[in-house]
Amino acid sequence: MDNDKAIPKILVVDDNLxxxxxxxxxxxxxxxxxxxxxxxxALQICMQEKPDLILLDIEMPDMDGFETLKRLRLNHxxxxxxxxxxxxxxxxxxxxxxxxxGARDFITKPVEKSILLHRIELHLRFASYQSxxxxxxxxxxxxxxxxxxxxxxxxxxxxxxHVARTSKYVxxxxxxxxxMGFFAEELTSTDLxxxxxxxxxxxxxxIAISDRVLLKPDRLDDDExxxxxxxxxxxxxxxxxxxxxxxTQQYLHYARMIAxxxxxxxxxxxxxxxxxxDEIPLCGRIMxxxxxxDALVDNRVYRRxxxxxxxxxxxxxxxxxxxxxRVVDAFEAIHEELAVEAKKSAERARQNTxxxxxx
Numbered sequence: 001m002d003n004d005k006a007i008p009k010i011l012v013v014d015d016n017l018x019x020x021x022x023x024x025x026x027x028x029x030x031x032x033x034x035x036x037x038x039x040x041x042a043l044q045i046c047m048q049e050k051p052d053l054i055l056l057d058i059e060m061p062d063m064d065g066f067e068t069l070k071r072l073r074l075n076h077x078x079x080x081x082x083x084x085x086x087x088x089x090x091x092x093x094x095x096x097x098x099x100x101x102g103a104r105d106f107i108t109k110p111v112e113k114s115i116l117l118h119r120i121e122l123h124l125r126f127a128s129y130q131s132x133x134x135x136x137x138x139x140x141x142x143x144x145x146x147x148x149x150x151x152x153x154x155x156x157x158x159x160x161x162h163v164a165r166t167s168k169y170v171x172x173x174x175x176x177x178x179x180m181g182f183f184a185e186e187l188t189s190t191d192l193x194x195x196x197x198x199x200x201x202x203x204x205x206x207i208a209i210s211d212r213v214l215l216k217p218d219r220l221d222d223d224e225x226x227x228x229x230x231x232x233x234x235x236x237x238x239x240x241x242x243x244x245x246x247x248t249q250q251y252l253h254y255a256r257m258i259a260x261x262x263x264x265x266x267x268x269x270x271x272x273x274x275x276x277x278d279e280i281p282l283c284g285r286i287m288x289x290x291x292x293x294d295a296l297v298d299n300r301v302y303r304r305x306x307x308x309x310x311x312x313x314x315x316x317x318x319x320x321x322x323x324x325x326r327v328v329d330a331f332e333a334i335h336e337e338l339a340v341e342a343k344k345s346a347e348r349a350r351q352n353t354x355x356x357x358x359x
Contacts, residue, residue: 014057039068163200169290176330198255205235235259262287285324
């Protein structure tokens with residue numbers, strides 16, 4: 001094995017202790033091995049330390065291999081782990097059922113070491129290639145999506161930096177919320193990655209708002225504001241259609257929720273639906289703080305951006321009214337880091353335009 005690469009983690013699941021120890025011994029020289037004597041324990045281990053591959057016995061009491069694999073596939077974080085079934089059953093029906101359920105391969109017990117090592121190496125290489133390919137495609141997709149989102153933002157005299165900044169702020173706020181122990185069940189690293197990818201689409205609905213309203217330098221009247229508020233439901237519908245056409249791009253699910261809910265308020269006085277508290281998707285509550293902060297400190301053609309301290313006061317005053325109090329707590333904990341990012345963006349804007357950024 002290449003000493004410069006991390007040793008792959010293999011989880012072996014078998015209720016037969018002698019078989020479990022034998023396979024562990026066969027693989028221990030080449031891989032980082034974890035052992036589980038039940039499907040339930042296997043799921044716990046997977047959540048704690050995501051393995052690179054699972055060897056899963058089919059015939060187990062309580063939760064057999066098929067049920068264990070089913071539960072793995074229902075978990076977004078664990079669903080992509082390659083699984084090889086171990087079985088003493090040689091009938092075709094079992095093999096077909098296993099492949100239909102998502103297993104990558106079958107190995108017959110008792111296990112022959114050379115076959116076991118060969119199959120594992122083959123599937124680890126395939127999984128690595130697939131991960132690299134998915135990462136490359138996702139990176140290309142994100143680049144195109146970001147360019148499109150920046151183009152939409154530029155319609156109302158924002159710079160493309162707005163979508164980059166707010167996406168960055170969403171990531172910073174989300175990580176701090178995780179550090180503080182908030183929203184543990186709905187804010188994993190995977191969830192946050194999806195939110196960060198989705199954030200640039202928050203105002204995609206503005207593409208359907210007329211320039212007369214979108215570019216008006218003065219305060220909008222009631223009718224104009226009613227039109228402007230429609231960008232949330234329009235954005236939701238656009239992203240819903242995009243997700244229908246490309247269902248593998250799960251970040252669009254978060255993008256749809258963000259577009260629809262980032263102008264909701266926890267006191268129910270927001271729009272478009274007047275949702276309250278936790279009725280508002282978490283991604284929308286995080287986006288709301290990121291978006292408002294950026295709107296306050298950024299320069300616009302009709303006004304100069306506020307000082308950071310003034311923007312912080314407005315965010316804090318909106319705690320448990322405009323904004324989720326826990327998200328505001330995270331904001332207060334990292335507000336100085338946000339200010340640094342805002343200054344970096346202002347400097348980039350000065351360099352790109354030759355103009356003056358925020359003081």
